[in-house]
Amino acid sequence: xxxxxxxxxxxxxxxxxxxxxxxxxxxxxxxxxxxxxxxxxxxxxxxxxxxxxxxxxxxxxxxxxxxxxxxxxxxxxxxxxxxxxxxxxxxxxxxxxxxxxxxxxxxxxxxxxxxxxxxxxxxxxxxxxxxxxxxxxxxxxxxxxxxxxxxxxxxxxxxxxxxxxxxxxxxxxxxxxxxxxxxxxxxxxxxxxxxxxxxxxxxxxxxxxxxxxxxxxxxxxxxxxxxxxxxxxxxxxxxxxxxxxxxxxxxxxxxxxxxxxxxxxxxxxxxxxxxxxxxxxxxxxxxxxxxxxxxxxxxxxxxxxxxxxxxxxxxxxxxxxxxxxxxxxxxxxxxxxxxxxxxxxxxxxxxxxxxxxxxxxxxxxx
Amino acid sequence: xxxxxxxxxxxxxxxxxxxxxxxxxxxxxxxxxxxxxxxxxxxxxxxxxxxxxxxxxxxxxxxxxxxxxxxxxxxxxxxxxxxxxxxxxxxxxxxxxxxxxxxxxxxxxxxxxxxxxxxxxxxxxxxxxxxxxxxxxxxxxxxxxxxxxxxxxxxxxxxxxxxxxxxxxxxxxxxxxxxxxxxxxxxxxxxxxxxxxxxxxxxxxxxxxxxxxxxxxxxxxxxxxxxxxxxxxxxxxxxxxxxxxxxxxxxxxxxxxxxxxxxxxx
Numbered sequence: 001x002x003x004x005x006x007x008x009x010x011x012x013x014x015x016x017x018x019x020x021x022x023x024x025x026x027x028x029x030x031x032x033x034x035x036x037x038x039x040x041x042x043x044x045x046x047x048x049x050x051x052x053x054x055x056x057x058x059x060x061x062x063x064x065x066x067x068x069x070x071x072x073x074x075x076x077x078x079x080x081x082x083x084x085x086x087x088x089x090x091x092x093x094x095x096x097x098x099x100x101x102x103x104x105x106x107x108x109x110x111x112x113x114x115x116x117x118x119x120x121x122x123x124x125x126x127x128x129x130x131x132x133x134x135x136x137x138x139x140x141x142x143x144x145x146x147x148x149x150x151x152x153x154x155x156x157x158x159x160x161x162x163x164x165x166x167x168x169x170x171x172x173x174x175x176x177x178x179x180x181x182x183x184x185x186x187x188x189x190x191x192x193x194x195x196x197x198x199x200x201x202x203x204x205x206x207x208x209x210x211x212x213x214x215x216x217x218x219x220x221x222x223x224x225x226x227x228x229x230x231x232x233x234x235x236x237x238x239x240x241x242x243x244x245x246x247x248x249x250x251x252x253x254x255x256x257x258x259x260x261x262x263x264x265x266x267x268x269x270x271x272x273x274x275x276x277x278x279x280x281x282x283x284x285x286x287x288x289x290x291x292x293x294x295x296x297x298x299x300x301x302x303x304x305x306x307x308x309x310x311x312x313x314x315x316x317x318x319x320x321x322x323x324x325x326x327x328x329x330x331x332x333x334x335x336x337x338x339x340x341x342x343x344x345x346x347x348x349x350x351x352x353x354x355x356x357x358x359x360x361x362x363x364x365x366x
Numbered sequence: 367x368x369x370x371x372x373x374x375x376x377x378x379x380x381x382x383x384x385x386x387x388x389x390x391x392x393x394x395x396x397x398x399x400x401x402x403x404x405x406x407x408x409x410x411x412x413x414x415x416x417x418x419x420x421x422x423x424x425x426x427x428x429x430x431x432x433x434x435x436x437x438x439x440x441x442x443x444x445x446x447x448x449x450x451x452x453x454x455x456x457x458x459x460x461x462x463x464x465x466x467x468x469x470x471x472x473x474x475x476x477x478x479x480x481x482x483x484x485x486x487x488x489x490x491x492x493x494x495x496x497x498x499x500x501x502x503x504x505x506x507x508x509x510x511x512x513x514x515x516x517x518x519x520x521x522x523x524x525x526x527x528x529x530x531x532x533x534x535x536x537x538x539x540x541x542x543x544x545x546x547x548x549x550x551x552x553x554x555x556x557x558x559x560x561x562x563x564x565x566x567x568x569x570x571x572x573x574x575x576x577x578x579x580x581x582x583x584x585x586x587x588x589x590x591x592x593x594x595x596x597x598x599x600x601x602x603x604x605x606x607x608x609x610x611x612x613x614x615x616x617x618x619x620x621x622x623x624x625x626x627x628x629x630x631x632x
Binding site for chain 2: 056057058077078079080081082083084085087089091093094095104105107108109149152153156162
């Protein structure tokens with residue numbers, strides 16, 4: 001439908017943003033494919049919002065170029081970019097009715113009156129708010145307001161949908177519902193979406209691609225499975241999910257796996273796609289969910305299983321699963337999570353944490 | 367034994383302050399209905415004759431017209447200046463911003479006498495005669511800080527995301543201002559207009575310096591009348607002034623509440 005379909009929808013080339021001396025975004029290169037759902041994930045202050053605002057035209061890059069459909073847009077003012085934007089606090093115009101809010105963007109696109117009506121009503125139906133046109137934003141709940149904001153953004157058929165933490169103002173239950181709604185809508189319309197969040201669950205559940213950021217730098221870029229299971233560095237592994245980090249030194253290879261001597265004297269066998277050499281300082285990453293918790297009587301004796309005996313010092317019930325903190329003999333603590341069993345372990349009980357080699361990954365210790 | 371507590375003393379004190387403040391005003395209002403030439407209590411009878419005299423007094427009527435015209439023009443001019451100024455101060459950055467902002471707010475802190483003399487000297491230096499335009503200029507200078515403060519405060523409260531959302535939907539900056547910012551600013555603009563009207567309508571000190579025989583305002587006229595005699599007409603005029611200055615904001619406030627339903631921002 002566009003003249004040059006080979007270009008990514010959005011492209012960053014060496015984009016840098018500085019506020020006075022503070023660097024918000026550092027040398028960013030990123031392609032966002034047509035129709036994809038890309039999430040910028042990171043803690044607050046990592047530059048993800050700044051990046052989004054540069055696409056929107058609300059901030060100017062200090063260096064580098066941004067392209068939309070292959071066209072450099074650095075100097076294109078915001079109102080000529082054809083983007084749909086969703087804000088954290090909805091940003092519905094309080095003095096306009098829902099209908100006028102949704103119709104706002106069409107007014108500047110020379111759409112005939114009769115068509116405006118049809119399209120606005122269509123958009124409101126899409127977000128399951130038909131017949132709400134005459135109300136004012138203040139009469140709607142937070143979730144409804146965000147759905148109107150969504151309708152307002154998609155009714156103009158934007159090239160890119162930009163969402164800046166759109167769910168964080170909603171309460172927990174609503175957030176889940178809204179998350180699915182955005183996801184469905186995006187798939188149905190096939191609109192390229194750039195989503196900003198600090199919530200890993202949102203990122204993992206919705207995205208085609210996740211870009212993990214920290215201090216203005218891209219830490220890793222990949223599918224949700226990639227960034228979760230094959231975290232590129234300590235930060236990504238730590239930010240996504242609950243990870244344990246065990247420091248050690250490589251002893252040698254054992255088949256496909258690598259054997260590591262841990263700092264506390266124990267040994268660990270870790271699957272590794274990478275080649276390690278004896279003496280390499282490494283950090284083994286083990287997700288809390290990957291541990292099996294056994295009482296010390298039922299330990300299997302298997303070569304490729306790692307076991308960590310210890311005592312439960314803290315235990316918290318979290319509904320579907322139980323979170324345990326197990327103290328080893330050398331006082332280091334391992335965090336393990338497991339599905340609720342018929343008999344949960346109690347605090348003070350001696351247990352053994354078991355984890356298969358393939359669930360242990362090695363990262364270079366820096 | 368009767369004990370005097372601290373609180374009852376404070377209550378008494380407050381009461382005295384209020385009496386001290388309002389008793390003279392109440393006296394003026396009551397005496398305006400006094401049929402006698404020389405006001406004294408107890409009043410003998412009740413009459414509207416001083417109001418009747420007032421309506422027939424050409425000089426006072428023309429002063430009234432002047433005051434109303436001046437107040438309205440001041441209100442319009444001041445808001446026309448204050449809205450763009452507030453936009454510049456709140457939404458944009460430019461060198462000398464703070465200095466300029468302070469400069470526009472200084473008339474609040476400078477005694478009106480000084481302002482009055484200063485503007486006169488300035489006009490003299492330009493070799494222009496005193497005129498209605500001078501009066502208008504002066505009143506704009508006096509009332510600008512108040513309006514600027516009100517509009518700025520409201521503008522700070524209007525979050526930028528509304529404007530950003532409008533622009534992302536395709537509205538250019540001017541359309542955004544017209545469609546989003548100005549409507550959200552309306553309560554402050556109306557309040558500012560009222561402020562400036564009331565201040566202009568009430569002002570004596572500075573206006574004394576600027577008014578000519580042809581364009582006297584009501585307060586200046588009253589001041590002039592007091593120099594000759596204390597006519598009961600003045601009581602009637604004072605009462606009218608009181609009613610006007612109190613009722614204008616009240617009516618406006620009522621109208622704003624009535625028309626601005628659902629227009630809350632937070």
